[in-house]
Amino acid sequence: TGRFRVYITRSDMPESGLDLLKKKCDIKTWKEASTVPREEFLKSVAGVDAIYCTLSDKIDQEVLNVAGPQLKVISTISVGYDHIDLTECKKRGIKVGYTPNVLTDATAELTMALLLTTSRRLPEAQLDAKTGGWVSWAPNYMTGPGLKGATVGMVGFGRIGQAVAKRVKSFETARILYFSRSERAEANEIGAIKVEFDELLKESDFVIVCAPLVPETKEMFNKSAFEKMKRSAVFVNTSRGALVDQNALIYALENKIIWGAGLDVTTPEPLPLDSPLFKLKNCVVLPHIGSATIDTRNTMSELTAANILAALHNAKMPAELK
Numbered sequence: 001t002g003r004f005r006v007y008i009t010r011s012d013m014p015e016s017g018l019d020l021l022k023k024k025c026d027i028k029t030w031k032e033a034s035t036v037p038r039e040e041f042l043k044s045v046a047g048v049d050a051i052y053c054t055l056s057d058k059i060d061q062e063v064l065n066v067a068g069p070q071l072k073v074i075s076t077i078s079v080g081y082d083h084i085d086l087t088e089c090k091k092r093g094i095k096v097g098y099t100p101n102v103l104t105d106a107t108a109e110l111t112m113a114l115l116l117t118t119s120r121r122l123p124e125a126q127l128d129a130k131t132g133g134w135v136s137w138a139p140n141y142m143t144g145p146g147l148k149g150a151t152v153g154m155v156g157f158g159r160i161g162q163a164v165a166k167r168v169k170s171f172e173t174a175r176i177l178y179f180s181r182s183e184r185a186e187a188n189e190i191g192a193i194k195v196e197f198d199e200l201l202k203e204s205d206f207v208i209v210c211a212p213l214v215p216e217t218k219e220m221f222n223k224s225a226f227e228k229m230k231r232s233a234v235f236v237n238t239s240r241g242a243l244v245d246q247n248a249l250i251y252a253l254e255n256k257i258i259w260g261a262g263l264d265v266t267t268p269e270p271l272p273l274d275s276p277l278f279k280l281k282n283c284v285v286l287p288h289i290g291s292a293t294i295d296t297r298n299t300m301s302e303l304t305a306a307n308i309l310a311a312l313h314n315a316k317m318p319a320e321l322k
């Protein structure tokens, strides 16, 4: 038919992106509103020109092999790309698209929400009120650390880290520190100070993780990192669960080595119901909803589609990973 063939790894992708694709492409999707099982995925990609995927779909040599040499583009509806073997794609001349920028604000907003939810113990307080624990006013009831005057440490200072820092600043914090592999010119304007990782751990009342998952960041939050943190520290992670040695975090929370943690990301995802993290009062766990605003998800799907269309037409992709 001369139309491009696109495989989409779930049936419930936002319509606005699908509408763009439908004009030029024949779309085949996994039949359910859930992550395509690996075996089914491998069967379905044979002969397609493009794959529209999520962070749950591992794109490795096996997928690329079964897809075949006509495969031109992988487009993920995420800013993170740790699930994609970029080196292998590059080697084969397969373009890779992702969704930076469009989810920065939504993710920064969720990070602030999670930070405050954790430090002010909202889930615990809500449950207590609903189950009869609210008996009278009490001076030490449901207290937690405040942001005003605090030192906040940002681990990762890219688009999302900077957007979080700007929001944090409006709470009149004393200092914003950041640790990043690269020099960030924008830090001056925000008033953030670059420090070594250990110094950030030692000095911060709040440690916020907004760094990508790469070999250098894998499990950078291990036993020794949590031990360097203040006992009063709040740890917030909205990046990838694998930056954390989760057993070390559980140990730190159980033994009050740190004060509390707010996690939008875990290992694995979904987090099994019997995880100790769900039992800890000083831990808030969210089901990976950082970018989940209605508009953001629509825009992400449009960008994912635009990346596919551009690549198929040999045009400049709006957001290509190189």
Ligand code: 8YV
Pocket (backbone or CB within 6 Å): 053, 054, 055, 056, 076, 077, 078, 079, 080, 081, 103, 288, 290, 291
């Ligand atoms: C997405 C994310 O919801 O963009 C990312 O990297 O983690 C989230 O915004 C998820 O990746 C969907 O693919």
